[in-house]
Amino acid sequence: MKQKEQLCQFKLMASRDALEVIQGKWRIPIIISLTYGNKRFGEIQRDITDISPKMLSQELKALEAYKIISRTHYDRERVSNVEYSLTTLGQSLHKLLEELLNWGVFFRNEIVNKNITP
Amino acid sequence: MKQKEQLCQFKLMASRDALEVIQGKWRIPIIISLTYGNKRFGEIQRDITDISPKMLSQELKALEAYKIISRTHYDRERVSNVEYSLTTLGQSLHKLLEELLNWGVFFRNEIVNKNITP
């Protein structure tokens, strides 16, 4: 009985830690975009068509602060040559992302396509 | 090349579908609480100590609308006897939750305990 409650509390804490990092409309999409290779600012923007430069810039900075992605400025000569990539910590999200995607597809089939739309 | 982009777009869509449902500060915690058995309003509130009745009520309704949980009012005689439980759709989230928790624990070890706190 008490063990069950302690386990529940532990899981609630862990979920908060994780959510703090991936919460928000844009972070998961940005990470997904970067699983397809290192990308530049504009490339990410072209993947996620409806993100504004402001939000992209802001969320990239946040993810960098959390060590999920890293920003590299190759070739000092050319100013506009920046690349974003997943860190190993960022890559460690891949199982979680996979489950999220699986469930998203499953959910769409279960609910959206059956017109039980909420 | 083009296949890669299409796959990326597909995943971006799927992640949006999933995020729409589980987005927010309280939904995942509520679902976690309910993985430990059917619970009453007050029991969930006692699990998630800092949620207000307003938010709990609001998020329970939202999750019910998405068919993730169901509300059952046993025993018509007694008014205050309501139970919330996960639907099968809600239970289908368990792998995703597991990965979220695993990653949350991993992240805490990687970042928080090493005082590279963002």
Next chain:
DNA sequence: GTAATTGGTTACGTATAGGTAACTACTATA
């Protein structure tokens, strides 16, 4: 009869997440 518990609701306020649009500085191309 009164207090406590159950399962909420309502009104109100704040904070933050997110959107829009315009602008910057530099480079490359035509």
Next chain:
DNA sequence: TATAGTAGTTACCTATACGTAACCAATTAC
């Protein structure tokens, strides 16, 4: 020389997520 593309920044505004506090109706316990 003008235009377009690079990678953003800034100011401003809105919507909604979330918090606080008080309240309600019914039931049960004292």
